[in-house]
Amino acid sequence: VIAHRENRRVLLRDVPAGPLTPDHFTVETAPVPQRAAGEAIVRTRFLGIDAGARAWLQSATYRTRLAAGELMPGTGLAEVIDPGQSGLSAGDLVVCETGWQDYALVPVGLLGLPRYAEPPTHLLSVYGNPGLTAFFGMIRSGQPARGETVVVSAAAGAVGSLAGQLARMRGCRVLGIVGGAGKAQRIVDELGFHGALDYRAGDLRGQLKAAAPDGVHLYFDNVGGEVLETVLLAMAAHGRIVCCGAVSQYDGPAPAHGPRGVPGLLITRRLQMLGFLVSDFDADRAVGVEALETAVRSGELKVPEDIVEGLANAPAALAGVLAGDNFGRRIVKV
Amino acid sequence: VIAHRENRRVLLRDVPAGPLTPDHFTVETAPVPQRAAGEAIVRTRFLGIDAGARAWLQSATYRTRLAAGELMPGTGLAEVIDPGQSGLSAGDLVVCETGWQDYALVPVGLLGLPRYAEPPTHLLSVYGNPGLTAFFGMIRSGQPARGETVVVSAAAGAVGSLAGQLARMRGCRVLGIVGGAGKAQRIVDELGFHGALDYRAGDLRGQLKAAAPDGVHLYFDNVGGEVLETVLLAMAAHGRIVCCGAVSQYDGPAPAHGPRGVPGLLITRRLQMLGFLVSDFDADRAVGVEALETAVRSGELKVPEDIVEGLANAPAALAGVLAGDNFGRRIVKV
Numbered sequence: 282v283i284a285h286r287e288n289r290r291v292l293l294r295d296v297p298a299g300p301l302t303p304d305h306f307t308v309e310t311a312p313v314p315q316r317a318a319g320e321a322i323v324r325t326r327f328l329g330i331d332a333g334a335r336a337w338l339q340s341a342t343y344r345t346r347l348a349a350g351e352l353m354p355g356t357g358l359a360e361v362i363d364p365g366q367s368g369l370s371a372g373d374l375v376v377c378e379t380g381w382q383d384y385a386l387v388p389v390g391l392l393g394l395p396r397y398a399e400p401p402t403h404l405l406s407v408y409g410n411p412g413l414t415a416f417f418g419m420i421r422s423g424q425p426a427r428g429e430t431v432v433v434s435a436a437a438g439a440v441g442s443l444a445g446q447l448a449r450m451r452g453c454r455v456l457g458i459v460g461g462a463g464k465a466q467r468i469v470d471e472l473g474f475h476g477a478l479d480y481r482a483g484d485l486r487g488q489l490k491a492a493a494p495d496g497v498h499l500y501f502d503n504v505g506g507e508v509l510e511t512v513l514l515a516m517a518a519h520g521r522i523v524c525c526g527a528v529s530q531y532d533g534p535a536p537a538h539g540p541r542g543v544p545g546l547l548i549t550r551r552l553q554m555l556g557f558l559v560s561d562f563d564a565d566r567a568v569g570v571e572a573l574e575t576a577v578r579s580g581e582l583k584v585p586e587d588i589v590e591g592l593a594n595a596p597a598a599l600a601g602v603l604a605g606d607n608f609g610r611r612i613v614k615v
Numbered sequence: 616v617i618a619h620r621e622n623r624r625v626l627l628r629d630v631p632a633g634p635l636t637p638d639h640f641t642v643e644t645a646p647v648p649q650r651a652a653g654e655a656i657v658r659t660r661f662l663g664i665d666a667g668a669r670a671w672l673q674s675a676t677y678r679t680r681l682a683a684g685e686l687m688p689g690t691g692l693a694e695v696i697d698p699g700q701s702g703l704s705a706g707d708l709v710v711c712e713t714g715w716q717d718y719a720l721v722p723v724g725l726l727g728l729p730r731y732a733e734p735p736t737h738l739l740s741v742y743g744n745p746g747l748t749a750f751f752g753m754i755r756s757g758q759p760a761r762g763e764t765v766v767v768s769a770a771a772g773a774v775g776s777l778a779g780q781l782a783r784m785r786g787c788r789v790l791g792i793v794g795g796a797g798k799a800q801r802i803v804d805e806l807g808f809h810g811a812l813d814y815r816a817g818d819l820r821g822q823l824k825a826a827a828p829d830g831v832h833l834y835f836d837n838v839g840g841e842v843l844e845t846v847l848l849a850m851a852a853h854g855r856i857v858c859c860g861a862v863s864q865y866d867g868p869a870p871a872h873g874p875r876g877v878p879g880l881l882i883t884r885r886l887q888m889l890g891f892l893v894s895d896f897d898a899d900r901a902v903g904v905e906a907l908e909t910a911v912r913s914g915e916l917k918v919p920e921d922i923v924e925g926l927a928n929a930p931a932a933l934a935g936v937l938a939g940d941n942f943g944r945r946i947v948k949v
Contacts, residue, residue, distance in 0.1 A: 342883050505878045524878035539873030544839045544858035547890030549676050554888040556881030 288313045291353050291381035291595055296338050300532050301603060303596035306353065313384045320386045321367045323359035325379040329405040330355070330589075330598045330611040332438070335531035343558060353381040353595070357615075358396075358405050367392050376404050381595050383615065400586075406610035407443060407577060407584045408570050410559055414525060415443035416569045417562040420451075422555050423499050423523045427452030430493045432512060435503035435528060436474065437464040437585075438602075439610035443573075444501050444525075445474050446582050453499070456492050458485070458508060460605045467608060472583050480508055489515040496520065504529045510540035516552055524556040532603045585609025622647045625687050625715035625929055630672050634866050635937060637930035640687065647718045654720045655701045657693035659713040663739040664689070664923075664932045664945040666772070669865035677892060687715040687929070691949075692730075692738050701726050710738050715929050717949060734920075740944035741777060741911060741918045742904050744893055748859060749777035750903045751896040754785075756889050757833050757857045761786030764827045766846060769837035769862060770808065771798040771919075772936075773944035777907075778835050778859075779808050780916050787833070790826050792819070792842060794939045801942060806917050814842055823849040830854065838863045844874035850886055858890040866937045919943025 287310050294307040316322050337347045337354065347354065357379030361369045366389055369375065373395035379385040398404050406412060418440070425431055425448045433445040436457025445468070449455045457474045459465050465477035478488045489497070489512065496517025502509050505527030516522070530536040546552065562569065576582035587607040589598040592615045602611050621644050628641040650656050668689065671681050681688070691713030695703045700723055703709065707729035713719040732738050740746060752774070759765055759782045767779040770791025779802070783789045791808045793799050799811035812822045823831070823846065830851025836843050839861030850856070864870040880886065896903065910916035921941040923932040926949045936945050 336879075342879075502878060509878065510873075522878075524881045526882065527879050530879060536875055536879050537872075539844075539875055539877035541870055541873055543873035543877050544836060544843065544856075544888065544890065545670075545676075545861050545864060545870050547858045547888055548860065548892065550890065551892055551895060552888075552890045554878065554881055554886075556878065556884065556886045558882065558885055561885060 286313050286384075287311070288382055288384045289592055291592065293338065293347055293349055293351055293353055295349050296347070298534050301335055301338070301600050303600060306596040308593055314386050316363055316365055316386055319366065319389055321361060321365040321369065321389050321392055322363040323357070323375060323377065323379060323385050323387055324362050325357040325359045325383055325385060325592075325615045326374075327358040327402055327405055328355045328379070328381060328592070328595060328613040328615060329357075329409060329411070330595065330602055330613060332528045332531065332602045333526060334599060335603055339531060339533075339535065343560070354378065355381050355595075356405065356410065357385070358401060359385065365389055369395060374401060374404070376409060381592065383592065402586055402588065402612050403577070403584060405612050406439060406586055407573050407582070411439035411610055412443055412573050413562070413566060413569045414559040415440045415447060416573055417559055417565070418523050418525045418557055419444040419447045419501055421562065422557045423448070423501060423521060425451045425453045425499050429453045429498035430495065430517075431455045431499045431501065432458065432489070432493070432497045433501045433503070434458040434508050434512070435526070436468050436477070437608050438503060439607075440525060441501070441503050442468065442472055442585050442609050443582065446472055447576075448499070448501070449473055449475070450576065450581055464608060471585070485511045486514060499523070501525060506530055506537065506540070510542060513540055513542040513546050513552070516546070516550055518550045520550065520552050522552060522554045524554055528603070587611045589613050591615075620647050620718075621645070622716055622718045623926055625926065627672065627681055627683055627685055627687055629683050630681070632868050635669055635672070635934050637934060640930040642927055648720050650697055650699055650720055653700065653723055655695060655699040655703065655723050655726055656697040657691070657709060657711065657713060657719050657721055658696050659691040659693045659717055659719060659926075659949045660708075661692040661736055661739055662689045662713070662715060662926075662929060662947040662949060663691075663743060663745070664929065664936055664947060666862045666865065666936045667860060668933060669937055673865060673869065677894070688712065689715050689929075690739065690744065691719070692735060693719065695726075699723055703729060708735060708738070710743060715926065717926065736920055736922065736946050737911070737918060739946050740773060740920055741907050741916070745773035745944050746777055746907050747896070747900060747903045748893040749774045749781060750907060751893055751899070752857050752859045752891055753778045753781045753835055755896065756891045757782070757835060757855060759785045759787045759833050763787045763832035764829065764851075765789045765833045765835065766792065766823070766827070766831045767835045767837070768792040768842050768846070769860070770802050770811070771942050772837060773941075774859060775835070775837050776802065776806055776919050776943050777916065780806055781910075782833070782835070783807055783809070784910065784915055798942060805919070819845045820848060833857070835859060840864055840871065840874070844876060847874055847876040847880050847886070850880070850884055852884045854884065854886050856886060856888045858888055862937070921945045923947050925949075
C-alpha cells in the first residue's frame with residue numbers, strides 16, 4: 282500500500298575521530314521496506330536526539346559500537362502504518378527504535394502499547410528515557426534528602442533539566458552547571474533552580490565555593506571530565522555522586538584520563554560514586570511515568586523541549602547537542 | 616627521674632618532590648622532655664610504618680600537610696614511663712601517637728586503656744588501624760557475599776593481607792594483586808588467597824581475564840592509579856569498588872590524573888565506588904577487635920608482620936613500604 286513512497290535513511294558515513302559534524306553522515310533514499318511475518322511498519326514522526334549517541338560511535342557501551350555505513354540508531358515517536366500481527370491499529374502512536382529514517386520495520390514484540398501524551402513529544406522527553414533517567418537516577422540512586430545541596434551538570438540538558446527540578450521538589454537546594462549565561466538565567470527563571478554556575482565563565486571552583494560554602498551533598502553528573510574533577514573538590518564529607526553520563530568525553534577518539542581525586546578524594550571525604558542505567562529500573566517504569574505525570578500536571582515540573590525541523594537536520598541537531606546548543610530535550614520533527 | 620637520658624627524634628628534613636628516600640629525614644638528639652600537668656611520658660617500643668604517611672607529606676588529607684623540620688608523625692606501641700594523672704601505671708603498654716622518637720609527651724586523654732596482645736606487635740597490625748581498616752572496609756563497606764569473586768590490591772600489605780583473608784572467610788573466591796612472584800606465592804601458600812596476580816609481570820588485564828572470566832564482583836583497592844584502571848575493565852556489572860588507599864599516587868609531587876573509565880565504565884557497568892576511612896567506624900572499634908581476635912585465635916586469620924630493627928631505620932623502612940618491599944605490616948622495633 283505504501284510501496285510507491287520513499288524512505289530517507291541517515292547513515293553514518295565515517296566514524297568520527299574527533300568532534301562529530303554533519304559531514305560524518307549521508308542521506309540515502311531507498312524504497313519503503315516490505316514487512317515480513319512478525320513485523321510492523323511504522324512511520325517516524327519525531328526522533329529523540331541523545332548526546333549519548335556519540336558514545337555509540339566511540340566504543341562498545343551498553344550496545345555494540347556503530348560502524349561506518351550503518352543506519353544511525355535512535356528512538357522514534359512513530360505512527361503505525363501497517364500493524365501486521367501487533368494488535369495495534371494504523372494511526373496508533375508508539376515509541377520504539379526506528380533509527381534515523383522515515384519508515385522502519387519493527388518486530389511486533391518491540392512495539393509496546395499505543396501511547397498518548399499532550400504534547401506527544403513528551404513521550405520522547407519527560408515520559409521517555411530522559412525523564413525516567415532523571416527520575417530513577419536522582420530519586421532512587423541519589424536519594425536526595427530535604428535541605429541537602431544538590432548540584433546537577435548539563436542542567437539545561439534533557440536529563441539534567443528534569444533531575445534538578447525533581448531534587449528541588451524533594452526540598453533540596455539545587456544548583457545547576459551550564460555553559461553560557463543565557464542558559465544559566467533560564468534554568469533559574471524557567472525551571473526554578475536555586476542557582477546556576479556557568480563553567481564557560483571560568484573559575485568554576487570559585488563559583489562552587491561561593492554557592493555551596495558547606496559543600497555539595499549530592500552531585501548528579503552528566504558530563505564527567507574537568508567539571509566532575511572540579512565538583513569532586515567541592516563535595517561535602519560522605520557526599521554521593523550519581524554517575525549518569527560523561528558527555529564531555531564522547532566527542533573524541535576515546536575518553537581522556539579520569540578525574541584527579543579518584544580515588545584519593547573519595548577516600549578522604551568518604552564519597553560514593555554510583556553508576557546506573559535507566560534499564561536497571563525497567564520493572565518500575567510505570568511507577569516512574571506516573572510520578573512524572575503527576576509532577577507535570579501539577580505544574581511543578583517544567584518540560585523544556587527544543588524541536589528541530591527535518592530528518593536531514595538530524596546530524597546537525599546531534600552536533601548541536603554535543604556543543605550544548607539545546608535547552609531541554611532536543612527532538613527532530615521528521 | 617629520666618632527665619639524664621636522651622631522646623632521638625626523626626625529623627622531616629625536606630618535603631620530597633619525588634620518591635621519598637632516607638635523605639629526606641634527619642635524626643636529632645634532644646633531652647627527654649619534661650611533662651606538664653595533664654601529660655604522661657611514654658617510651659616508644661614499636662612504630663607502625665604506614666604507606667599513607669607519604670601522603671601526609673604531599674597535601675592535606677585527613678590531617679594537615681607536614682612541613683620540613685617537623686617531627687615525623689606515627690603511631691607507636693609505647694610503655695608508660697611517667698603516668699602523670701592518667702590513672703595508668705608505669706610499665707603499662709598503650710597505643711598512641713608518639714611520632715618517630717624515643718620519648719613522647721602524650722595528653723592523658725589520648726592514652727586510652729592499657730593494651731595486651733601476644734605478640735604485642737599485633738596491637739599495631741591486626742588489632743590496630745590496619746586490621747580495623749581491613750575489617751570495616753571489607754565487611755561493612757564491601758559487604759562480600761558467598762561465592763563472589765573478590766580482588767584485593769597490595770594484597771601483601773598491612774591492610775590487603777588481612778582484607779583478602781576476611782573475604783575468604785565469608786566464602787568468597789579471593790584474588791590478590793601483588794608486585795613480584797615471591798609475594799604472589801606467599802599470599803597463596805601462607806595466607807590462603809585462591810590466586811595471585813603479579814602486576815610487575817605485565818599484562819595484568821590478561822591475568823585478570825584468565826583468573827576472573829566472569830568478572831570481579833568486589834574490588835578492595837589500596838593502590839589507585841593504573842592498577843585501579845585495569846581492574847575497572849574487569850569488573851562485573853553492578854560490582855563494588857571499596858576505595859581504601861591510593862599508594863601508587865603518594866610518592867610524587869601530586870596525584871596524577873584519575874583512572875580512565877571514571878565515570879564511563881561506572882555508568883555502563885553500574886559500578887559503585889565507595890570511599891571510607893576507618894575513623895568512620897570509631898564507635899564500633901571494640902566490635903571489630905573482637906571479631907578479629909576470634910579469627911586470629913581460630914587460626915583462620917594469619918597476621919604477617921615485617922619487623923625492622925632500630926629507630927634510625929624508620930625512614931628506610933617507610934621508603935621500603937612505598938617500594939613494596941614488605942610482606943605484611945611493617946613495624947619498626949625502636
